[in-house]
Amino acid sequence: MLVSVPLTQKSIADYELFVDPESIRDVRELAGDLAGSSILHVNATAFGGGVSELLYTLVPLMQDVGLIADWKVIQGSEEFFSVTKIMHNCLQGMDMPITDQMKKIYEHHNLANAKMMAGQYDYVVVHDPQPAALPYFLENHRAIGKKWIWRCHLDLTKFSQELWAYLLPFIQVFDAVVFTSPSYLDEHAAKLPPCTFITPTIDPLSPKNTALDEQTIHRTLRKYHIDPDRPLITQVSRYDPWKDPLGVIDAYRLVKKEVPEAQLLLAASMASDDPESWHYYEKTARHAGEDDDIFLLSNLQGVGNMEINAFQRGSSVVVQKSLQEGFGLTVTEGMWKEKPVIGGNVGGIVLQIDDNVNGFLVDSVESCAARIVELLKNPGIGARLGVAAREKVRNKFLCTSNLEAYLNLMRGLSVTEQREEENTG
Ligand code: UDP
Numbered sequence: 001m002l003v004s005v006p007l008t009q010k011s012i013a014d015y016e017l018f019v020d021p022e023s024i025r026d027v028r029e030l031a032g033d034l035a036g037s038s039i040l041h042v043n044a045t046a047f048g049g050g051v052s053e054l055l056y057t058l059v060p061l062m063q064d065v066g067l068i069a070d071w072k073v074i075q076g077s078e079e080f081f082s083v084t085k086i087m088h089n090c091l092q093g094m095d096m097p098i099t100d101q102m103k104k105i106y107e108h109h110n111l112a113n114a115k116m117m118a119g120q121y122d123y124v125v126v127h128d129p130q131p132a133a134l135p136y137f138l139e140n141h142r143a144i145g146k147k148w149i150w151r152c153h154l155d156l157t158k159f160s161q162e163l164w165a166y167l168l169p170f171i172q173v174f175d176a177v178v179f180t181s182p183s184y185l186d187e188h189a190a191k192l193p194p195c196t197f198i199t200p201t202i203d204p205l206s207p208k209n210t211a212l213d214e215q216t217i218h219r220t221l222r223k224y225h226i227d228p229d230r231p232l233i234t235q236v237s238r239y240d241p242w243k244d245p246l247g248v249i250d251a252y253r254l255v256k257k258e259v260p261e262a263q264l265l266l267a268a269s270m271a272s273d274d275p276e277s278w279h280y281y282e283k284t285a286r287h288a289g290e291d292d293d294i295f296l297l298s299n300l301q302g303v304g305n306m307e308i309n310a311f312q313r314g315s316s317v318v319v320q321k322s323l324q325e326g327f328g329l330t331v332t333e334g335m336w337k338e339k340p341v342i343g344g345n346v347g348g349i350v351l352q353i354d355d356n357v358n359g360f361l362v363d364s365v366e367s368c369a370a371r372i373v374e375l376l377k378n379p380g381i382g383a384r385l386g387v388a389a390r391e392k393v394r395n396k397f398l399c400t401s402n403l404e405a406y407l408n409l410m411r412g413l414s415v416t417e418q419r420e421e422e423n424t425g
Contacts, residue, residue, distance in 0.1 A: 001116055001118055002042070002072040002073065002074060002075070002113065002116050002117060002118075003072060003073065004070055004071065004072050005046045005055070005059075005071045005072065005073060007056065007059055007060050007063075007071065008060060009060055009063075009064070010057065010060035010061050010064055010203075010205075011064050012024055012027060012028070012061055012064050012065060012400065012403070014205055015204070015205070015398070015399070015400050017204075017205075018204050018394060018398055019394070019398060019400050023400060023404075024400065026404070027065065027400055027403055027404045027407065028065060030404060030407040030408065030411065031065035031066050031067065031407055032066070033411055034066070034067060034407060034410055034411060034414070035066040035067070036066065036067075036068065037067050037068070037122045037123065037410065037414070038067070038068040038069070038070075038120070038121045038122050038123070039062060039067055039068070039069050039070070039121060039122065039123040039124070039125065039410070040069075040070045040071070040072060040119070040121045040123070040124045040125070040145065041055055041058075041059060041069070041070070041071040041072070041124075041125045041127065042071075042072050042073070042074060042124065042125070042126050042127065042131050042134065043055065043071075043073060043074070043126075043127035043128060043130070043131065044073065044074055044076070044081070044084065044127075044128065044130035044131060045073060045274075046071075046073050047269070047299075048238065048269040048270060048274065048299070049238060049269070049274070050153060050200060050326070050327065050328075050329040051127050051128060051153055053202075053208075053329055054200050054201070054329075054402065055071050055127075056203075056206070057203035057206060057399045057402075058399065058402055058403060058406065059071045061399060061400075061403045062403065062406070065403070065407075070119075070121075074109075074113040074130065074131045074134075075109075075112075075113060075116070076109050076113075076130070077109070078275050079105055080105055080106070080108075080109040080130075081130075081274070081275050082275050082276070083102045083105045083106050084106065084129060084130040085274055085275065085276045086098070086102065087102075087106070087129050087130075087163060087167075088128075088129065088154065089241070089242075090159070090160040090162075090163040091129060091154050091156060091159045091160065091163060091164070092154055092155055092156075092158065092159070092242055092324040093157070093158030093159065093160070093324055094160070094241075095160065096160075097162075098160075098162060098163050098166060103166065106133070107133060107137070110131065110132075110133035110134055110136070110137050110170075111133075111137040113131060113134060114133075114134050114135075114137040114138045117134065117138065117144050118144075119144065120143065120144065120145075121144065121145045121146070122145070122146050122147065122410075122414070123145060123146070123147045123148075123149060123410055123413070124144065124145030124147070124148050124149070125149045125150075125151050125406075126148065126149070126150050126151065126174070127151045127152075127153065128151070128152060128153055128154065129152070129154075129167065132150055132167060132170050132171060133167075133170040135148045135170075135173045135174065136169065136170045136173045141173065147175045147176070147410075147413045147414075148173065148174045148175050148176075149174060149175065149176045149177070149178060149409065149413075150171055150174040150176075150177045150178070150193075151177075151178040151198075152177065152178070152179055153180060153200070153326045153327065154184075154326045155180075155184065155242075155324040155325055155326045155346065155347035155348065156179070156184035156185065157183065157184055157324070157346075157347065158324070164188065168191060168192075171192065171193070172191070172192070172193065174193050175193055175194075175413060176193050176194050176195070176196060176409065176412075176413060177192050177193050177194070177195050177196070178195070178196045178197070178198050178409065179195060179196075179197055180197065180198070180199055180200065180326055180327050180347075180348050180351070181197060181199075181347070181348060181351060182195075182197055184347075196405075196409050196412075198402065198405040198406070198409070199327060199348070199351060199396070199397060199401075199402075200327045200329055200332070200348075200397070200402065201332070201397045201398055201399045201400075201401055201402040202329060202332045202333055202336060202393065202397060202398065202399065203398075203399045204336065204398060204399075206305065207304075207305040207306045207309060208305040208306075208308055208309050208333065209309060209333060209336055209337070210309070212306075212309055212310055212313055216306075216310060217310045217313050217314045218314070220306070220307055220310035220311070220314070221310065221311070221314045224265075224295060224297060224301070224303075224307075225295070226263060226265060226295055226311075226314070227263065228314055230261045230262070230263055231259060231261060231262045231263065231316040231317075231376050232262075232263050232264075232265060232311075232314060232315045232316055232317075233248075233252055233255065233262060233263070233264050233265070233315065233316065233317050233319055233372055234264075234265040234266075234267065234311050234312060234314075234315040234317070234318055234319065235248050235265075235266055235267075235318075235319045235320060235321065235330075236267045236268070236308055236311065236312065236318075236330045236333070237266070237267075237268055237320065237322075237330060238268050238269065238270075238274060238277055239268045239270075239276075239277045239278075239280035239281040239283075239284055240274070240276065240277065240280060241280065241323070242322055242323050242324045242325065243320075243321075243322055243323075244321045244322060244323050244344070245266050245268075245280070245284045245287075246283070246284060246287050247321050247323075247365050247368070248264070248266065248319055248321050248368070249264065249266075249284070249287050249288055249294065250365045250369075251319075251321065251365045251366075251368040251369040251372060252264040252294070252369075252372075254365070254366065254369035254373075255369050255372045255373055255376070256293075258373050258377075259373060259376045259377070262293070262372075262376065263293045263294075263295065264293065264294045264295065265294075265295045265297065265311055265315070266284065266288075266294070266295070266296050266297070267295075267297045267298065267303055267307075267308060267311055268281070268296075268297075268298050269298060269299045269303070270298055270299060270300065281296070281298070284296060308333075309337075312333055312334050312337050312339060313337050313339075315334075315339060316375065316376055316379075316382070317339070317340055317341075317342060317372050317375050317376065317382065318330070318331075318333075318334030318337075318339045318340070318341045318342070319341070319342045319343075319368065319372070320334070320341065320342070320343045320344065320349060321342070321343070321344050321362065321368050322343070322344040322346055322347065322349060323344060323346060324346055324347055325343075325344060325346055325347035325348050325349050326347060326348050327347070327348030327349075327351070327352075328343065328347070328348050328349045328352065331343050331348075331349055331352050331353065331359075332352060332393055332397045334389075335352065335353075335358065335359065335386075335389035335390060335392065335393045336389075336390055336393045336394075336397075337386075337390075338383075338386035338387060338389060338390045339382070339386055339389070340359060340360070340375050340381070340382035340385040340386055340389075341353060341359040341360075341385075341389060342359065342360045342361075342362055342368055342371050342372065342375075343359060343360070343361055343362070344361070344362065344363075345361040345362060345363050349361070352392070352393075352397065353389075354388075354392070356385075357385070357388055358385055358388035358389040358391075358392050359385055359389055360375075360385070
């Protein structure tokens with residue numbers, strides 16, 4: 001049997017601190033129509049990366065508004081996760097062949113996990129490509145879930161046609177698909193089940209985002225030998241080519257010529273579904289060399305949610321210099337903390353940062369370095385961008401919006417279901 005992820009309780013009422021009470025009432029009303037419905041989320045890891053970050057809040061909030069909500073994680077070998085990481089890379093634009101052996105491994109593990117599924121749900125939401133073939137391999141997928149939703153969190157603007165063609169029959173089994181941005185689909189949408197677009201969101205009450213006092217921030221920085229009195233540039237991201245940690249180091253080196261006291265922090269969690277991260281960590285460490293002002297930290301040194309929160313808050317500039325990015329919750333997190341965020345001009349980052357209004361978008365190492373220098377030399381610019389950034393997140397990217405979007409999707413699907421019954425009856 002697939003194992004449920006243990007969760008803490010959350011209450012939607014607590015979010016009245018951040019969003020207006022009317023919108024909370026709307027969410028409750030919407031949920032009222034779905035009261036007692038059951039929903040299962042399935043993904044590849046309970047730790048590391050944006051999907052688990054989202055589910056730790058979304059699932060308890062679903063429970064709080066009256067749904068029977070659960071989250072389970074599939075099981076897989078390192079071999080399987082190496083294959084799915086290659087698939088992830090190909091969907092984000094890398095050109096690599098998907099061999100018959102890889103397909104065999106992918107299908108074998110999806111079949112094995114399908115056999116471990118039990119229970120009866122009204123809705124099953126499958127996140128990302130790793131478990132995307134589950135309903136295809138279930139003997140009777142309708143017995144497990146009445147409606148199946150595939151939620152793809154990746155930036156698909158440059159996806160490999162070959163891999164997409166391979167995955168399509170698996171995805172066509174779903175009743176609905178969810179992407180972050182309509183720009184990821186263009187002509188391919190025609191072959192897919194009905195598409196909905198939902199942006200990820202952050203939880204302002206989670207240990208990662210809740211307010212921290214100055215003392216805690218300084219103490220945390222010092223614990224990791226970072227000087228709180230010198231400028232700090234931070235990128236929080238898995239070690240992954242798409243996050244471009246090497247490019248961030250190159251940008252920092254250019255910054256150093258003009259602001260010699262600058263420090264760089266790359267903080268990364270090692271996700272269990274990302275075996276490539278070790279290899280990329282070593283590559284990044286080699287690139288960083290012997291520079292004592294570059295800090296490479298991870299969960300293995302005790303960096304958890306509170307520490308990430310303190311690092312982001314203690315930074316002069318938050319960077320997310322991705323080359324492809326499904327959404328980039330680290331951008332949202334920095335913006336919420338009123339930091340000037342410099343993001344790669346790609347994917348979901350452009351849904352968040354309006355250039356020069358609430359952050360900066362950059363296309364190269366040089367432009368990233370120039371913006372960092374500008375911000376370090378003119379703190380007033382960062383303060384202006386930061387205030388606008390928090391407001392954008394408050395309006396669009398807090399977890400109550402994510403819950404509302406899912407409830408709307410579910411309601412739409414159950415309406416369809418009722419209509420189908422009426423038509424056949
Ligand atoms: N994260 C973390 N510790 C780290 C690195 C990342 O907690 O050392 C979190 C980060 O704060 C964010 C999520 O992992 O909440 C990454 O989500 P994002 O959408 O930025 O990228 P993904 O990893 O999903 O591609």
